[in-house]
Amino acid sequence: MLFKRQVLIIFLFIFIIPIISFASEKYGEGSKDKDVTEDNLLLFDENTPRFGNFSFDIDEAKQLKPKKNDFKMLHFAPMSNKLGERWVLITVKNMSTGRRFLKSEYIVATFVNGEQGNPVNLEESVDGGEIFSKTIFFGISKFPIVMLEM
Numbered sequence: 001m002l003f004k005r006q007v008l009i010i011f012l013f014i015f016i017i018p019i020i021s022f023a024s025e026k027y028g029e030g031s032k033d034k035d036v037t038e039d040n041l042l043l044f045d046e047n048t049p050r051f052g053n054f055s056f057d058i059d060e061a062k063q064l065k066p067k068k069n070d071f072k073m074l075h076f077a078p079m080s081n082k083l084g085e086r087w088v089l090i091t092v093k094n095m096s097t098g099r100r101f102l103k104s105e106y107i108v109a110t111f112v113n114g115e116q117g118n119p120v121n122l123e124e125s126v127d128g129g130e131i132f133s134k135t136i137f138f139g140i141s142k143f144p145i146v147m148l149e150m
Helices: 001-030
Strands: 069-081 085-094 099-104 107-111 124-126 129-140 146-148
Touching: 069 146, 085 099, 085 107, 085 146, 124 129
Parallel strands: none
Antiparallel strands: 069 085, 085 129, 099 124, 107 146
16 A cells, blocks of 8 residues: 555656646746837827828928728728737738738838838738738837828
8 A cells, every 4th residue: 555655656746746746837827928018018109199191201203102002091090019019900802712912011100200011920811701800010100100002
């Protein structure tokens, strides 16, 4: 009987306790991401104006225009953090009946200072007729995004 108890204790220490430790490290504390800090936490931009009614004096030779595509933008919501990262939650619809790739050159953001930019490394497959939401990154800027064109 004593031998069985010793084997059980050894079994617990070798197999069960490491599994419980791993699970509590991986999923403990409400499954919070340990890499999130106050500085890199994304928040929806507050007090944003109604988008789309701005007129910036942008040199036409330098002005970015979205490449023609089969997507329709349904909604967008800009987000940022204290590090100056600029993100957008966008919802689009593939107006084609076939699969298309949502690419960086299809979307142009305008920042409050009139500068423009495309999303960083965007290429997402979207089925025909599909409505699709994605968070996309526009780099780092001290100026918020005020317009998005597609």
